[in-house]
Amino acid sequence: xxxxxxxxxxAGLSRVFLALSLLALAALACDLGGGAxxxxxxxxxxxxxxxxxxxxxxxxxxxxxxxxxVTPSLTPTPTATFTPTASxxxTPSLTPxxxxxxxxxxxxxxxxxxxxxxxxxxATVEAPLRPTAGxxxxxxxCEDDIEGFLQxxxxxxxxxxxxxxxxxxQPVSITFGPDGRLYALVxxxxxxxxxxxxxxxxTGASATILDGLISPGGLAFRPGTDILYYTAxxxxxxxxxxxxxxxxxxxxxxxxxxxxxYTIINGQPNGIAFGPDGxxxxxxxxxxxxxxxxxxxxxLYATPTRWEGAILRLPPDGSTVEVLGRGFRDPIDxxxxxxxxxxxxxxxxxxxxxxxxxxxxxGGHHGWPYWRERGCLECPVIPPDLTPVPDWVxxxxxxxxxxxxxxxxxxxxxxxxxxxxxxxxNGVEGAQRVIRVRNVPNTRTAQxxxxxxxxxxxxxxxxxxxxxxxxxxxxxxHVWQVRYTGE
Numbered sequence: 001x002x003x004x005x006x007x008x009x010x011a012g013l014s015r016v017f018l019a020l021s022l023l024a025l026a027a028l029a030c031d032l033g034g035g036a037x038x039x040x041x042x043x044x045x046x047x048x049x050x051x052x053x054x055x056x057x058x059x060x061x062x063x064x065x066x067x068x069x070v071t072p073s074l075t076p077t078p079t080a081t082f083t084p085t086a087s088x089x090x091t092p093s094l095t096p097x098x099x100x101x102x103x104x105x106x107x108x109x110x111x112x113x114x115x116x117x118x119x120x121x122x123a124t125v126e127a128p129l130r131p132t133a134g135x136x137x138x139x140x141x142c143e144d145d146i147e148g149f150l151q152x153x154x155x156x157x158x159x160x161x162x163x164x165x166x167x168x169x170q171p172v173s174i175t176f177g178p179d180g181r182l183y184a185l186v187x188x189x190x191x192x193x194x195x196x197x198x199x200x201x202x203t204g205a206s207a208t209i210l211d212g213l214i215s216p217g218g219l220a221f222r223p224g225t226d227i228l229y230y231t232a233x234x235x236x237x238x239x240x241x242x243x244x245x246x247x248x249x250x251x252x253x254x255x256x257x258x259x260x261x262y263t264i265i266n267g268q269p270n271g272i273a274f275g276p277d278g279x280x281x282x283x284x285x286x287x288x289x290x291x292x293x294x295x296x297x298x299x300l301y302a303t304p305t306r307w308e309g310a311i312l313r314l315p316p317d318g319s320t321v322e323v324l325g326r327g328f329r330d331p332i333d334x335x336x337x338x339x340x341x342x343x344x345x346x347x348x349x350x351x352x353x354x355x356x357x358x359x360x361x362x363g364g365h366h367g368w369p370y371w372r373e374r375g376c377l378e379c380p381v382i383p384p385d386l387t388p389v390p391d392w393v394x395x396x397x398x399x400x401x402x403x404x405x406x407x408x409x410x411x412x413x414x415x416x417x418x419x420x421x422x423x424x425x426n427g428v429e430g431a432q433r434v435i436r437v438r439n440v441p442n443t444r445t446a447q448x449x450x451x452x453x454x455x456x457x458x459x460x461x462x463x464x465x466x467x468x469x470x471x472x473x474x475x476x477x478h479v480w481q482v483r484y485t486g487e
Contacts, residue, residue, distance in 0.1 A: 126450040127154045143476045153454040160485045165204035167477035173218050174460045174472045178226050185216035218271035231269035240269040254318030259284045259308035271333035282312045283331035289350050290379045291369035327366035335406045338418045345401035352398035359392040400426035403460030411467025412484045423458040
């Protein structure tokens with residue numbers, strides 16, 4: 001289904017998102033904290049009385065052209081290292097983490113084994129940039145021009161790209177199931193209507209598992225089972241919810257009281273992941289942009305609800321909710337590395353500042369909405385008794401970080417093990433690509449390099465059973481596979 005996307009896919013997308021976001025903002029206006037983090041350890045199961053993405057965290061960049069917006073630079077990114085300062089070169093601290101303690105009574109997972117000998121890190125090799133004009137549909141190939149895309153999309157030397165298939169809609173998140181199929185939450189109307197689908201990598205055929213979803217967010221299989229968990233909304237303007245689904249069964253509603261909603265595309269339950277302790281973690285977006293108060297109220301700033309702008313932890317039955325960390329604007333996706341650390345992609349303000357990759361500090365406040373020092377003059381100042389967790393990697397403004405995965409496959413060279421791959425969604429300089437983020441052994445830094453370039457709107461990444469990396473592109477629903485072929 002390609003509603004609103006013909007010869008001008010991104011411009012159409014931007015107009016739809018902008019119009020719908022403005023309508024939603026108007027309708028919702030009257031509604032309504034550094035260093036290295038220890039590994040996530042199970043918290044005591046407390047009794048939390050229930051109270052009551054998926055968006056990119058900001059509307060797509062408006063593009064007046066008749067073709068998808070493309071990064072104008074034809075030369076490699078000036079630097080492969082971003083920082084938590086304006087120079088985009090992070091210098092995060094790294095501290096050994098403790099091993100997560102298993103939680104009795106739940107599926108206990110063994111942490112992903114680390115390599116016996118940590119490999120030396122090779123010099124960073126980035127994927128090249130291909131020409132940004134002259135394709136079958138201008139800046140990009142047309143939807144059915146697979147050969148054109150295979151020429152335009154670039155990966156580093158030693159890797160090869162192939163087309164895995166096309167999803168029946170615009171993907172929001174992807175994951176592989178125990179049956180080897182690629183499961184995806186997709187948007188089917190260019191706005192909020194969504195579905196759960198499965199793509200068979202062997203044949204390229206897709207099947208719809210569930211439809212009628214509203215603004216679907218994240219999905220994950222509970223390890224060791226074939227039970228799928230996913231987030232979405234109960235209704236167009238509210239009801240952040242979490243469901244589980246067993247094969248052949250009906251969806252089971254676990255929570256319908258999660259934070260929601262800021263606009264039709266953000267401020268809701270987003271990505272989910274299972275930790276080494278068997279618990280589920282969930283990214284919950286904030287219900288404002290910079291903690292602005294609702295119109296016509298005397299307050300200068302809104303009071304955040306207890307679960308918004310936070311990373312939440314729930315048992316598999318969803319019976320309790322605990323906050324692992326606060327201070328996120330619109331966290332989109334999460335990934336655990338082998339040592340139990342949790343990393344989160346966080347989308348910044350509508351004006352573009354605040355896009356970042358965070359390493360969660362349990363119990364810490366991660367900065368939002370106290371971003372006046374970043375350039376948001378309407379944001380509140382940092383309280384004197386608060387020391388926010390600094391950015392681990394500050395990303396280019398407006399880049400819209402979306403899906404993230406830690407590489408635990410066995411097909412890439414050893415130095416790729418436990419690296420993070422992050423999809424940068426928006427059409428700005430330094431984005432429209434998948435980046436590789438890795439800790440440099442024996443240092444306190446993270447290296448960032450371009451791993452897949454030439455994409456239109458990369459939205460999520462996953463590791464296939466064969467160890468290849470799979471990337472889903474939002475615009476046409478194409479799914480691309482990156483394999484290692486040799487030196």
